[in-house]
Structures are given as structure tokens and as C-alpha cells.
Amino acid sequence: MKAPILVVDDLVKHFPTDDGRTVHAVDGVSLELAAGETLSLVGESGCGKSTLGKTIMRLYPPTSGSIRVNGQEIGTTSRRAMRPLRRELQMVFQDPFASLNPRVSVGRAIEEPLIVHGIGTRAERRERVSWLLGRVGLPADAAARHPHEFSGGQRQRIGIARALALNPKIIICDEPVSALDVSVRAQVLNLLGDLKDEFNLAYLFISHDLSVVEYVSDRVAVMYLGRIVEIAPRERLFGAPLHPYTKALLDAAPIPDPTRRRGRRPRLDGEIPSPLDPPSGCRFRTRCPIRIERCTTETPHLLSAGSGQFVACHRAFEGASVPVPVPAGAPVTGDALAMR
Amino acid sequence: MSALLDIRDLHTHFFTARGVLKAVNGVSLSIGRGEIVAVVGESGCGKSVTAFSILRLIPDPPGRIVGGEVLFEGRDLTTLSPAEMRAVRGRGIAMIFQEPMTSLNPVLTVGEQVGEVLIEHGTVPRSRVKARVLEILESVRISDPARRIGQYPHELSGGMRQRVMIAMALACEPKLIIADEPTTALDVTVQAQILDLLMEMRDRYGMAVMLITHDLGVVAETADRVAVMYAGRKVEEAAVEALFRQPLHPYTQGLIRATPEGAGSAAGFGRRPARLQEIPGMVPPLHAMPPGCAFAPRCAFALDLCRQAPPPLVMRHEGHQVACYRAADIEARTLEAVA
Numbered sequence: 088m089k090a091p092i093l094v095v096d097d098l099v100k101h102f103p104t105d106d107g108r109t110v111h112a113v114d115g116v117s118l119e120l121a122a123g124e125t126l127s128l129v130g131e132s133g134c135g136k137s138t139l140g141k142t143i144m145r146l147y148p149p150t151s152g153s154i155r156v157n158g159q160e161i162g163t164t165s166r167r168a169m170r171p172l173r174r175e176l177q178m179v180f181q182d183p184f185a186s187l188n189p190r191v192s193v194g195r196a197i198e199e200p201l202i203v204h205g206i207g208t209r210a211e212r213r214e215r216v217s218w219l220l221g222r223v224g225l226p227a228d229a230a231a232r233h234p235h236e237f238s239g240g241q242r243q244r245i246g247i248a249r250a251l252a253l254n255p256k257i258i259i260c261d262e263p264v265s266a267l268d269v270s271v272r273a274q275v276l277n278l279l280g281d282l283k284d285e286f287n288l289a290y291l292f293i294s295h296d297l298s299v300v301e302y303v304s305d306r307v308a309v310m311y312l313g314r315i316v317e318i319a320p321r322e323r324l325f326g327a328p329l330h331p332y333t334k335a336l337l338d339a340a341p342i343p344d345p346t347r348r349r350g351r352r353p354r355l356d357g358e359i360p361s362p363l364d365p366p367s368g369c370r371f372r373t374r375c376p377i378r379i380e381r382c383t384t385e386t387p388h389l390l391s392a393g394s395g396q397f398v399a400c401h402r403a404f405e406g407a408s409v410p411v412p413v414p415a416g417a418p419v420t421g422d423a424l425a426m427r
Numbered sequence: 428m429s430a431l432l433d434i435r436d437l438h439t440h441f442f443t444a445r446g447v448l449k450a451v452n453g454v455s456l457s458i459g460r461g462e463i464v465a466v467v468g469e470s471g472c473g474k475s476v477t478a479f480s481i482l483r484l485i486p487d488p489p490g491r492i493v494g495g496e497v498l499f500e501g502r503d504l505t506t507l508s509p510a511e512m513r514a515v516r517g518r519g520i521a522m523i524f525q526e527p528m529t530s531l532n533p534v535l536t537v538g539e540q541v542g543e544v545l546i547e548h549g550t551v552p553r554s555r556v557k558a559r560v561l562e563i564l565e566s567v568r569i570s571d572p573a574r575r576i577g578q579y580p581h582e583l584s585g586g587m588r589q590r591v592m593i594a595m596a597l598a599c600e601p602k603l604i605i606a607d608e609p610t611t612a613l614d615v616t617v618q619a620q621i622l623d624l625l626m627e628m629r630d631r632y633g634m635a636v637m638l639i640t641h642d643l644g645v646v647a648e649t650a651d652r653v654a655v656m657y658a659g660r661k662v663e664e665a666a667v668e669a670l671f672r673q674p675l676h677p678y679t680q681g682l683i684r685a686t687p688e689g690a691g692s693a694a695g696f697g698r699r700p701a702r703l704q705e706i707p708g709m710v711p712p713l714h715a716m717p718p719g720c721a722f723a724p725r726c727a728f729a730l731d732l733c734r735q736a737p738p739p740l741v742m743r744h745e746g747h748q749v750a751c752y753r754a755a756d757i758e759a760r761t762l763e764a765v766a
């Protein structure tokens with residue numbers, strides 16, 4: 088396997104509450120991202136996807152764990168020391184409007200990262216801005232205008248141009264198309280795909296929409312209450328899911344094809360519990376149709392099921408030979424497995 | 428048999444500083460008893476304004492129904508007095524919204540809200556109200572209803588609140604439920620629960636459902652018939668299978684092909700033969716509508732004719748209406764492509 092460009096190891100992000108309790112937003116997540124790869128992160132709202140993305144970006148200091156970019160630790164270094172590495176890592180948000188200052192012109196917003204990193208002369212930066220605008224499909228005169236003059240899809244293009252300004256290798260996309268209508272969503276997904284090819288970008292693509300995830304991903308990680316419960320190449324995850332939560336998600340996702348209508352069927356009960364007081368053992372057990380006693384007492388770890396698929400479920404390997412235990416953060420390609 | 432709801436050439440305008448916004452611009456739609464009809468289209472196309480017009484909930488000013496009829500069991504709702512209209516809202520038609528929090532009363536418990544509806548409705552004697560509330564909560568699969576009855580909306584999850592909304596709707600024993608994006612704010616597993624519940628209500632009580640959504644997956648899974656709206660007009664209507672098998676309006680085709688799972692097998696950014704089909708440009712703003720077909724500026728099939736006058740809605744097949752001058756050519760082409 089190519090050396091991973093991003094390695095997240097046992098990352099924890101807790102938020103203290105006013106009444107002295109703890110939100111277990113991200114609770115021991117390990118993953119790797121290879122250059123040029125798209126790894127999607129799916130899961131229902133509140134499961135910790137955005138917190139994971141923002142913690143990797145160091146918008147939040149991690150509670151514990153490590154984050155390495157090109158082999159260098161950024162989880163514990165000061166923000167100043169990590170600045171050069173920060174250039175490699177950018178983020179695109181769901182609501183680009185919220186991340187754009189309404190009083191700052193679009194050109195200035197895109198130029199800002201260049202100024203912060205002391206790159207280029209003023210003229211060079213201007214030139215780069217107009218090149219970026221063109222590349223994301225916005226007219227050159229957009230530079231002088233303000234964010235509120237643009238539609239949702241155009242604002243997302245502005246957010247993408249800004250993320251591209253420093254020539255990053257990794258972009259964390261947090262629900263980049265969730266607020267967009269279908270026709271505009273296709274435009275933005277196509278743009279992200281083109282940029283990935285052109286610049287060999289790696290995406291950590293956060294989404295709750297399984298149809299989008301199936302379309303964009305090389306690999307998919309499924310999160311539930313702060314933890315990854317399954318991670319697998321896309322074909323495996325959609326074709327042969329192993330975790331009961333992954334199965335429930337796939338089963339619940341509506342398919343835009345009436346000939347494949349599945350009718351009413353057994354559904355997952357209830358909703359995701361509070362991360363203030365997550366269930367002991369397996370966090371999914373309170374909603375799990377196949378739980379056993381062991382699920383209450385013992386936390387399942389991500390174990391290899393072959394072909395790059397990893398699942399954290401005590402029941403996943405019943406009847407199969409004992410799986411190879413794999414330490415957290417292990418690479419997940421077929422090659423890597425063969426090497427073990 | 429006549430339709431339960433028959434909207435005929437409805438026009439709802441907003442009179443604003445920017446001019447007259449024709450938010451609903453000649454929409455006709457009928458819904459039969461026990462039928463689930465989806466209304467789809469992108470944001471701003473007039474779905475909610477259509478729904479609010481049916482119930483006469485358009486804020487006036489700035490809005491007004493300026494033309495058309497809304498026949499419900501044969502009576503034109505647009506001509507009813509406020510009191511008569513309240514009666515229709517109480518027993519004939521109920522509505523549920525995307526964000527139940529805005530329509531639930533924050534200072535009343537779940538039991539009080541559902542009970543209040545029953546009392547207003549007046550078919551249940553006061554002594555039976557509590558028992559009936561429990562029954563209704565159970566029928567919408569609210570777990571532990573005896574405890575829930577004493578809880579306030581803010582103590583409930585989004586999915587539970589939506590169930591309470593549905594319970595309140597059921598308390599009126601309506602013949603039609605208008606559900607405006609009822610699952611858009613919910614997670615996919617909870618969405619599935621709520622959609623199942625709506626279908627079950629239809630099966631058990633024969634209620635009709637007007638399901639407003641922008642999600643083609645939700646349409647495909649739940650609707651019997653579908654109306655597609657664009658810029659204040661209905662551009663196509665068909666049975667759900669026909670609409671997905673043979674969409675005739677270029678906009679409907681675009682919507683289906685722009686949807687990842689509608690694009691064929693997933694390919695991934697890594698190896699992607701399948702670029703998603705884009706619909707270029709965006710919806711024109713209501714205050715600057717082109718004179719002809721509102722979709723013409725984005726349409727690959729547009730002719731001069733399309734830019735002159737909006738195309739009328741025509742019945743191309745039994746139950747399949749489309750408003751497009753090129754529908755016949757487009758259909759011939761797709762048939763060729765399949766052959």
C-alpha cells in the first residue's frame with residue numbers, strides 16, 4: 088500500500104458540559120487515508136462525524152490520540168508548529184455561507200489562506216484567485232462580489248476554491264452537498280470528482296446520504312456514537328455489509344427506483360442514544376436486533392473480515408474461523424493484509 | 428368516483444416590493460381516497476405554497492390565492508368562511524410539517540396536545556379522552572405511551588415529535604394528511620419508521636396522503652402517483668412506476684439522472700465512468716421568469732417555441748401528463764435508445 092497521507096490513531100474528543108458531564112463525541116477512532124483516496128464517513132446525526140473532521144483539522148484540540156500527516160504528528164504540536172502541515176489539509180463545510188464572512192469579498196475570502204501563509208506577491212495572489220474562480224466554474228467578476236449575492240451551489244464553489252488555494256493534498260468535506268438541491272448537487276459532486284483527478288486529492292468525505300456515499304467513495308467507514316463500527320471498500324460495504332447497524336442503514340435508505348420497492352419491513356427501533364451516557368460494551372446494543380449478553384459487558388473491536396473489511400461486532404464472526412486480530416489503525420487494503 | 432381533493436388551476440401570488448411572485452402558477456392536481464400522491468421538486472418550486480393554499484394558511488398580506496378552485500369532497504375550500512375552514516382543518520384535512528417543534532405547543536404535554544385536538548373534534552366524551560389519547564399514541568408506535576403522555580415536546584427526540592404530530596393528525600380522523608417534508612430533518616433509520624407509519628395509516632384507515640418531498644428515493648418507496656413541480660407549475664404527473672421508467676419532461680429526466688443511484692451503477696471517484704448528469708444553471712428567480720417554459724434556459728431540447736409561451740399540460744398516455752412541447756420527440760428518442 089502507498090504510505091498513507093493521513094493517519095488517525097485512537098483519536099478521542101470529549102466535550103465537558105456545564106453540569107460536569109462528558110459528551111463522548113469521538114471515542115477512539117483510528118483510520119488511514121491514502122493519497123488520492125476517497126474515504127467516506129457515514130452515520131446518523133450526532134454520531135461524531137463533524138467533530139472527528141474538525142478535530143483532525145485541529146479546529147478542536149484532541150482529548151487524546153494522534154493525528155499524523157505525511158508521518159508527522161499534528162495532534163499534539165502547537166498550532167504554529169503545525170502550520171506548514173496545515174497547508175496539506177483543508178476543509179469544506181456543509182453551509183459555506185456560515186464559513187464565509189459576509190462583509191469580505193469573495194476574492195478576498197479565497198485569497199485569505201494565501202495571505203495567512205505568506206504566499207506570493209499581491210499580484211501573484213490575485214492571479215491565483217482568478218485562476219481558482221475559473222477552475223471551480225465561477226465567473227471572474229465573482230471576486231469583487233459578496234457571498235450573499237450567490238446561490239447555495241455557487242457558495243459551495245467558493246468554499247471549494249478557498250480550500251484549494253494552498254494546493255492541499257487532503258480535503259475534509261463535511262456534508263458538502265447536503266444543503267443543495269439535486270440538480271446542483273450533481274454539479275458540485277462532478278466538480279469534486281474532477282478536482283480529485285486533477286490534483287490527486289484525498290477526500291475524507293462526511294455524509295449521512297448513502298446514495299452520495301456509494302457514488303463517491305473508494306472506502307467507507309460507518310460511525311455510531313463516536314466509534315467506527317465497520318470500515319470496508321465500497322463494494323464490500325454496500326454488497327456484503329457485516330455490522331447490523333450498517334445493514335440497518337442500507338435497509339432504511341430509500342432507493343429511487345420503484346421497481347425495487349421493498350415494502351414495509353422490520354425496522355431498527357428507536358434512535359441513537361445520547362453521547363453523554365453511551366451504553367456500555369457495544370454502543371449499538373440498545374437498538375441491535377441480534378444482541379447477546381456479551382455485547383453489554385465487552386466492547387467489540389474492529390477485526391478483519393478479509394478483503395479490507397473490518398467490523399466491530401461480537402456476532403459478525405460466528406461460525407467463521409477466528410479472525411485475525413488487527414490493532415487499531417491498521418491499514419485496510421488487501422495488500423496490507425497479505426503482508427501481515 | 429370523484430376525487431377526494433381536486434385542485435383546479437390554482438394561482439397563489441405574493442405581492443412584494445420586488446413585484447408579484449407567482450409562487451403557484453396554474454397548478455391542477457387531484458388526489459383520490461386512500462391514495463398517496465407525492466409532490467416533488469427543488470426548493471422554491473411552490474410545493475409548500477400549494478399545501479398552504481389548500482388549507483388557506485397563506486399569510487395575507489403578502490400572499491393571496493388569486494385564481495382557481497380547491498375542491499374537497501366537492502366543496503370549494505377557497506370560498507369557505509374562516510369558521511367553515513376551521514372545521515375542515517379539524518376533521519377533513521390534517522397537516523404535518525418538516526419541523527414538528529414549530530407546530531407543537533412547548534408548554535403543553537404530549538397528552539394535553541393530543542387530548543386538546545380530541546376535545547375540539549368533539550367525537551370523544553371527556554371521560555374517554557385520556558384512554559383514547561393512549562390508544563392513538565400506541566397506534567403511532569410511541570413506546571411507553573403512559574410515560575410519554577406527561578412529557579413536553581422538548582423532552583422528545585425529532586422522530587418522537589414527528590410521531591406526536593402524526594398522532595395529533597390522526598386524532599382528527601382526517602381523510603387527507605398533507606405531509607410537508609415530514610422526514611427531511613430526520614435520520615435515515617427514523618425516516619424509514621415514519622414513512623412506514625404513514626403507509627400504515629393509509630392501509631388501516633384509508634387516509635389519502637399528499638407527500639411533499641424533494642427526495643426521489645422517498646417518492647419511489649412510498650408514492651402511488653407523482654406530480655413534479657418546477658417554478659410554480661406542475662410539469663409532469665404519472666403513476667410512480669411510469670414516472671421513473673419513462674420520464675417525459677426533460678426536467679424530470681434531469682432530476683432522475685442527477686440522482687446518484689439513478690445514474691446507474693455506482694462508480695466511485697476512483698474509477699468513474701459515470702459522471703453524474705448535471706442540469707446546467709439554476710432555477711430562475713420568481714421575479715424574473717422567462718416568458719415561455721421556465722425550464723427552457725436549462726433545457727437541451729428547447730426550441731424557439733419553448734421560449735415564447737409556456738407549454739400546456741397534455742395527457743400523453745393514460746394517467747401520464749406532461750407540459751413540454753418536445754415530449755413526443757423525447758419519448759421517441761428514449762424508446763429508440765432502449766430498442
Ligand SMILES: Nc1ncnc2c1ncn2[C@@H]1O[C@H](COP(=O)(O)OP(=O)(O)O)[C@@H](O)[C@H]1O
Binds near residue numbers: 133
Ligand atoms: N462544540 C461542542 N460542544 C459540545 N458538544 C458538542 C460540540 N460539538 C459537537 N458536540 C456534540 O458531539 C456529538 C457529535 O456531534 P457532531 O460531531 O456534530 O455529529 P455529526 O456531525 O455526526 O452529526 C453531538 O452529541 C453533539 O451535540
Ligand SMILES: Nc1ncnc2c1ncn2[C@@H]1O[C@H](COP(=O)(O)OP(=O)(O)O)[C@@H](O)[C@H]1O
Binds near residue numbers: 474476477490713
Ligand atoms: N411569505 C412569502 N412571501 C413572499 N414569497 C414567498 C412567501 N412564501 C413563499 N414565497 C415564495 O414562494 C415560492 C415557493 O415557495 P415554497 O412553496 O415554500 O417552495 P418549496 O417548493 O420549497 O416548498 C418561493 O420562491 C418563495 O420565495
Ligand SMILES: [Mg+2]
Binds near residue numbers: 136137138
Ligand atoms: Mg455534522
Ligand SMILES: [Mg+2]
Binds near residue numbers: 474475476607
Ligand atoms: Mg417547502
